[in-house]
Amino acid sequence: MGLIVQKFGGSSVADAESIKRVAARIAASKRSGQQVVVVVSAMGDTTDELIDLANQVSPMPNGRELDMLLTAGERISMALLAMAISNLGLEARSFTGSQAGIITTSTHGRARVIDVTPGRIQEALAEGAIAIVAGFQGVAQDTKDITTLGRGGSDTTAVALAAALDADVCEIYTDVDGVFSADPRIVPTARKLKSVTYEEMLELAASGAKVLHLRCVEYARRFNLPIHVRSSFSNLEGTWVVKDQPEGGSMEQAIISGIAHDKSEAKITIVGVPDRAGVAARIFQAIADADVNIDMIVQNVSAAATGLTDISFTLPRTEGSRATSIVQKLQGEIGFQSIQYDDQIGKLSLIGAGMRSHPGVTANFFAAMASAGVNIEMISTSEIRISIVCRQADVERAVQAAHTAFDLDADQIEAVVYGGSGI
Ligand code: ADP
Numbered sequence: 001m002g003l004i005v006q007k008f009g010g011s012s013v014a015d016a017e018s019i020k021r022v023a024a025r026i027a028a029s030k031r032s033g034q035q036v037v038v039v040v041s042a043m044g045d046t047t048d049e050l051i052d053l054a055n056q057v058s059p060m061p062n063g064r065e066l067d068m069l070l071t072a073g074e075r076i077s078m079a080l081l082a083m084a085i086s087n088l089g090l091e092a093r094s095f096t097g098s099q100a101g102i103i104t105t106s107t108h109g110r111a112r113v114i115d116v117t118p119g120r121i122q123e124a125l126a127e128g129a130i131a132i133v134a135g136f137q138g139v140a141q142d143t144k145d146i147t148t149l150g151r152g153g154s155d156t157t158a159v160a161l162a163a164a165l166d167a168d169v170c171e172i173y174t175d176v177d178g179v180f181s182a183d184p185r186i187v188p189t190a191r192k193l194k195s196v197t198y199e200e201m202l203e204l205a206a207s208g209a210k211v212l213h214l215r216c217v218e219y220a221r222r223f224n225l226p227i228h229v230r231s232s233f234s235n236l237e238g239t240w241v242v243k244d245q246p247e248g249g250s251m252e253q254a255i256i257s258g259i260a261h262d263k264s265e266a267k268i269t270i271v272g273v274p275d276r277a278g279v280a281a282r283i284f285q286a287i288a289d290a291d292v293n294i295d296m297i298v299q300n301v302s303a304a305a306t307g308l309t310d311i312s313f314t315l316p317r318t319e320g321s322r323a324t325s326i327v328q329k330l331q332g333e334i335g336f337q338s339i340q341y342d343d344q345i346g347k348l349s350l351i352g353a354g355m356r357s358h359p360g361v362t363a364n365f366f367a368a369m370a371s372a373g374v375n376i377e378m379i380s381t382s383e384i385r386i387s388i389v390c391r392q393a394d395v396e397r398a399v400q401a402a403h404t405a406f407d408l409d410a411d412q413i414e415a416v417v418y419g420g421s422g423i
């Protein structure tokens with residue numbers, strides 16, 4: 001008997017009707033003879049609403065308590081889904097992340113899965129039940145406190161469980177028909193990819209294509225577990241995230257597989273930094289000590305007359321004020337002139353394994369930006385990715401221009417967004 005893990009995102013379980021629709025879908029999988037484990041997210045925008053609530057009672061909510069609060073969202077949907085399934089005549093048992101054996105580090109708000117001990121899930125399956133697991137949460141190995149895995153983390157719960165249970169596939173059900181060549185919310189002519197490699201999907205997810213949580217892709221690659229991203233609102237075949245592209249197929253040969261964008265970052269510029277060994281190390285060590293993740297870094301050539309340079313870097317906007325005050329504290333020690341903070345930036349990334357063997361991608365990309373009137377402020381690259389930073393107001397226009405410039409537009413509109421607010 002096959003074992004399948006199915007994950008349903010918030011927009012797929014936004015209200016009672018949706019929960020019943022999803023329950024029917026799960027029941028059909030079970031009745032087709034498979035063992036079924038379901039991972040479910042909080043209903044609709046519940047997580048955002050809970051965060052708002054926390055901010056109303058405290059400007060800086062305590063991490064432990066915030067995690068305790070947020071995990072309640074997934075507990076609501078898991079119990080309702082189990083009830084809806086039993087109403088269809090099948091046995092379903094719900095489990096919190098902790099009960100399902102999702103063991104994590106103790107960093108509240110972005111804990112990492114370090115072990116999965118799904119004994120209770122296996123028991124439920126052996127007894128013929130469908131197991132429903134609350135996504136996005138676990139329990140810390142050392143403190144035993146409840147943790148969350150970061151926004152979008154239910155995808156990672158699903159893949160981690162699928163790997164631990166040796167499932168045949170992890171199905172991620174969402175509000176679009178698969179992974180598209182760009183976010184269907186801003187590029188209506190985006191194409192659905194039949195398949196995408198772990199390598200490309202990692203770059204897409206890391207660059208802001210939130211259709212899959214980055215960690216879930218890392219996990220799937222480590223265990224070579226296929227992910228099938230598809231819609232819970234249609235029966236269409238979705239996108240397979242796999243190790244290698246299958247032979248043939250037109251999209252598979254495209255130089256660019258997809259374009260991701262990200263409007264959630266900010267830029268800090270440190271102006272007039274003395275250009276000598278050890279200064280950059282001092283700045284970035286202080287930021288790392290505060291556990292702030294930075295993304296792109298650019299350092300200008302120092303002006304010959306002054307020996308001073310400017311250093312800019314991007315980081316999640318949510319960390320912006322914390323990082324600014326950390327750098328500010330170094331001003332006396334390092335002697336830089338000033339700090340500038342810019343939260344009106346956007347990032348655009350072109351991703352494709354074909355870039356390795358095709359020169360000229362950067363030139364085409366920049367030409368497309370020029371004709372769209374988009375000014376490039378920062379650039380970074382990997383072997384299969386080119387990213388730029390531009391004004392946030394220009395991002396959507398820039399994505400559309402690059403999409404057309406690389407011939408990614410579909411002949412017929414296939415990018416349907418079935419639900420969700422896209423927050
Ligand atoms: P869920 O609630 O199911 O986890 P998410 O909102 O996290 O759903 O992810 C689905 C959304 O990801 C889509 O509605 C879409 O707007 C967005 N998205 C961004 N980039 C892409 C892409 N390349 N392909 C498909 N969806 C994308």
Ligand code: ASP
Nearest residue numbers: 041047136151152153154
């Ligand atoms: N409910 C959580 C969030 O909104 C986790 C998830 O949906 O994956 O981020």
Ligand code: MG
Nearest residue numbers: 009152210211
């Ligand atoms: Mg998601």
